[in-house]
Amino acid sequence: MKAKITLAKEFKIGDIDKRIYGSFIEHLGRAVYGGIYEPDHKTADEDGFRTDVINLVKELNVPIVRYPGGNFVSGYNWEDGVGPVEKRPKRLDLAWGATEPNTFGTNEFMKWCKKADTECMMAVNLGTRGADEARNLVEYTNHKGGTAWSDLRKSHGYDEPWGVKLWCLGNEMDGAWQMGAKTAAEYGRTALEASKMMKWTDGSIETVLCGSSSRNSKTFGEWEATSLDIAYDSVDYVSLHQYYGNHDGDTESFLAQTLELEEFIHTVLCVCDYIKAKKRSKKTINLSFDEWNVWYHSNDAEFERWSVAPPILEDIYNFEDALVVGSMLITLLRHADRIKIACLAQLVNVIAPIFTKTGGGVFKQTIFYPFEHMSNYGRGVALNPIINCPKHDTKRFTDVPYIESIATYDEENESLAVFCVNKSLDESAVLDVNLMDFDGYKPVKFISMDGYDKHQINTFDNISVKPHDNPLPAVDKGLLTAELKPFSWNVIILNKR
Numbered sequence: 001m002k003a004k005i006t007l008a009k010e011f012k013i014g015d016i017d018k019r020i021y022g023s024f025i026e027h028l029g030r031a032v033y034g035g036i037y038e039p040d041h042k043t044a045d046e047d048g049f050r051t052d053v054i055n056l057v058k059e060l061n062v063p064i065v066r067y068p069g070g071n072f073v074s075g076y077n078w079e080d081g082v083g084p085v086e087k088r089p090k091r092l093d094l095a096w097g098a099t100e101p102n103t104f105g106t107n108e109f110m111k112w113c114k115k116a117d118t119e120c121m122m123a124v125n126l127g128t129r130g131a132d133e134a135r136n137l138v139e140y141t142n143h144k145g146g147t148a149w150s151d152l153r154k155s156h157g158y159d160e161p162w163g164v165k166l167w168c169l170g171n172e173m174d175g176a177w178q179m180g181a182k183t184a185a186e187y188g189r190t191a192l193e194a195s196k197m198m199k200w201t202d203g204s205i206e207t208v209l210c211g212s213s214s215r216n217s218k219t220f221g222e223w224e225a226t227s228l229d230i231a232y233d234s235v236d237y238v239s240l241h242q243y244y245g246n247h248d249g250d251t252e253s254f255l256a257q258t259l260e261l262e263e264f265i266h267t268v269l270c271v272c273d274y275i276k277a278k279k280r281s282k283k284t285i286n287l288s289f290d291e292w293n294v295w296y297h298s299n300d301a302e303f304e305r306w307s308v309a310p311p312i313l314e315d316i317y318n319f320e321d322a323l324v325v326g327s328m329l330i331t332l333l334r335h336a337d338r339i340k341i342a343c344l345a346q347l348v349n350v351i352a353p354i355f356t357k358t359g360g361g362v363f364k365q366t367i368f369y370p371f372e373h374m375s376n377y378g379r380g381v382a383l384n385p386i387i388n389c390p391k392h393d394t395k396r397f398t399d400v401p402y403i404e405s406i407a408t409y410d411e412e413n414e415s416l417a418v419f420c421v422n423k424s425l426d427e428s429a430v431l432d433v434n435l436m437d438f439d440g441y442k443p444v445k446f447i448s449m450d451g452y453d454k455h456q457i458n459t460f461d462n463i464s465v466k467p468h469d470n471p472l473p474a475v476d477k478g479l480l481t482a483e484l485k486p487f488s489w490n491v492i493i494l495n496k497r
Contacts, residue, residue, distance in 0.1 A: 001429045003389035003403045003484075005418070008436035013382040014337025016408060018063040019166075021375040022121065023347040024291065025109070026070030028096050033309035034358035035348035036112055037104045041359060049112050052362045056354050057116045057347065060368070061375040066121040066168065066290055066343045067109050071095035073171050074127030074179040078137050081105020083156050094179055096312065097305045106141065107153075110162045120162070121290070121343070124194065126170030126187070127180025131194040138167070138201040166206050166341070168290065169194055169231075172213035172241065174223050184223045188230030195234040206236040208288045208341070214241055215264040224271045228285065232275055237288040237341060240268055243351075244324060245296025251320055251454055252394040255423045258327045258404060259397055265289075265335050288341035292328060294321045294367065295351045313350045317365045319465050319487075320454040326370035326489045327421050330406040333374070336382035344371060363458055366465045369449060373467070373491045377417040380410030385418070389429070403429060403484070414496035416441055422484040433480040433492075441494040443480065446470040450488035467491075 025031050039048030068076060072095045080089055080102045088102040106122075113120050122141070124134035136149050141162045143150035150161065169191040173182050182190065187210065195207040209231055212223040224238060242264060246254035265287070272285040295315060303310035315321075325344075332342050348354045353368035389403040405420040416438055422429050435441060447467045456465050473482035473492060484490050 001390055001402060001424060001427045002432075003387070003429045004432045004434065005405055006386040006434040006436060007383055007407050007416070007418070007438065009383070009409060009438070011384045011386070013334065013384050015381050016333065016336045016379055017340040018379070019341040020332060020336065020339060021062060021371070022064040022066065022290070022341060022343040023060070023062045024066040024070070024343040024345040025068070025347050026350065027068050027072045027076070027093065027100055028070060028346070028350050029312040029314065030309050030349040030356070030358065031346050031352070032104050033101075035356055037108070038358065045115070047108070047111055049115060050356065050362075053348055053354060053356060054116050056362065056364065057118070060353065060372050062116070062118050062347070064119045064121050064166065064341070064343075065113065065347060066123060069095070069123055069171055071171060071178060073123045073125050074173075076125050077129070078106060078125070078133070082107060082140070082153075092306065098310055099306050099308050101308055107156060107158055110141070120164050121166045121168065121341070122164045123168035123171055124198075126173060126190050126194055127178055130190060131197045134194045135197040135201045138164075138198045138205065142202045142205070165204060166208070167198060168208045168210070168239065169235065170210050173210050174217060174219040175213045184219065184226035185230065188227035191227065192231040192234050195231060199234065207234070208237040208239050208290065209235040211239045211241070211268060214243075215260070221267065221271065224268060225275065228272065228275045229278070232279055232281065232283075232285065235285070237286050238268060238272060240264065240287060240289045241291035242289075243291070243293055243295040244328075245294060246320065247296055250395050251425065252392070252400075252423070253396040254320065255324055255327060255421075256394050256397040256400040257324070258331045259400065261328060261331050262334070265331070265339070269338055287335070287339045289332060289339055290341060290343040291345040292332075292342060293345050293351050294324050298351070314355070315351045316355070316457050317367045318454060319366055319449070319452040319456045322366040322370055322449060322465065323421055323423070323487065323489055325367040326374075326419070327404050329370060329374045330404050330419055330421065333378060333382045333406045333408070334384070357460060361460050363460050363463060364466075366458055369467050370489055373447065374419065377491060377493055378408045378419065380408050380412070380415070383407040383409055403431070416494040418492040420484055420490040422486060422488045422490070424486050426486050428486055429484040431482050431484050433482070435475070435478045435480060438494070439478070440496050442475060443472045443492055444495050445491070445493040446472055446482065447491040448485060448488050450485035454487065
């Protein structure tokens with residue numbers, strides 16, 4: 001199979017906001033307890049944080065982490081998680097059928113963020129609570145002092161404010177599974193008042209309006225239009241959530257679902273721009289894709305109800321999942337002009353790239369590597385590659401390109417990165433990359449993941465699925481030629497100097 005990509009500096013999609021490589025930690029399963037926080041673990045620091053996990057988070061180069069939910073936040077009283085640990089109440093978490101001990105809360109998470117070289121994307125409870133509790137939390141985390149809530153933070157041992165800049169206005173409020181679920185109009189009014197009061201408390205923050213819980217939700221489209229019409233003037237982003245799974249064993253359709261993802265993003269942007277036009281507004285609403293991943297392996301797992309940190313939603317990812325995650329990242333970057341925030345859900349243990357054993361080791365799941373490559377190499381601006389390649393049909397999709405690709409250009413460091421997925425199950429692709437105006441750029445690294453069985457996984461004892469370096473591709477008169485192995489993830493890095 002032959003394929004061609006044409007690249008030029010003028011093919012700019014948009015500047016890449018580093019927050020597009022964000023992630024998510026919810027009080028769910030072993031994400032917190034046994035994940036990022038385990039005081040009795042041999043690698044735990046003085047705050048009880050697992051340093052082996054922190055080291056892997058740093059490898060992923062995650063700039064922002066959403067917290068504390070998720071479904072959990074719709075019943076969460078943030079006051080339960082601050083102050084002396086011995087005085088914090090235990091609560092039933094109705095979202096996940098567990099008991100929340102509240103030994104880890106807002107200040108602990110903020111301290112963890114500092115150590116993990118990341119920032120917090122805080123969610124507020126607009127399910128069982130509302131605007132008053134939300135603005136109080138902003139005052140607690142962000143106000144310098146001299147008021148009830150900021151002085152309470154000081155009394156808890158944190159003299160300086162945390163300065164949280166990004167806030168989610170609830171979570172999936174259209175879902176019947178959500179505590180305090182609302183109609184679009186009810187939520188629009190609640191979100192408007194919460195955002196308004198939160199910004200009156202701290203004018204430097206940004207807020208994210210909940211979109212519908214997925215593209216397949218019955219409320220999709222109408223929810224975004226109605227709630228955004230009400231809250232438009234006060235919010236900055238609209239959220240999207242989407243998970244994919246290979247439920248019927250159809251690998252080709254599984255990899256082709258990025259076509260559906262593309263349509264999802266396009267539709268939400270159309271709604272945002274329709275409301276902008278309707279209001280004659282000069283303000284553009286951008287997107288926060290703050291939950292996305294592959295999720296289906298662990299849906300039927302059983303656990304003990306009302307236990308603390310039960311092991312639930314612990315997908316063990318295989319090789320084909322890694323290719324889908326890479327393809328989803330490529331799709332997000334294709335919209336870097338409007339998608340400014342995205343959160344791989346989640347970060348540790350719960351549908352996550354990092355997996356731990358409570359009291360034991362940690363390993364990198366297969367999906368760790370495409371995310372690591374994108375987050376570390378995919379900086380600067382996103383370039384729209386003109387792709388010419390064969391297409392195929394699957395059971396669910398037609399005209400699916402075999403090659404999915406995006407390029408990024410870091411002008412400051414004179415670096416160009418090309419990311420490709422070859423979706424053919426059995427045929428290599430000879431890829432020609434026309435470098436146009438990238439004179440003098442030479443390949444310095446060619447990484448790939450290939451040659452694995454699609455069901456192959458990593459374990460604590462055997463990291464069998466991982467990237468490897470390849471011989472550098474040839475460049476002749478501005479044309480780079482590389483072989484993309486069948487069913488593979490590929491990263492080509494070029495530098496000018």
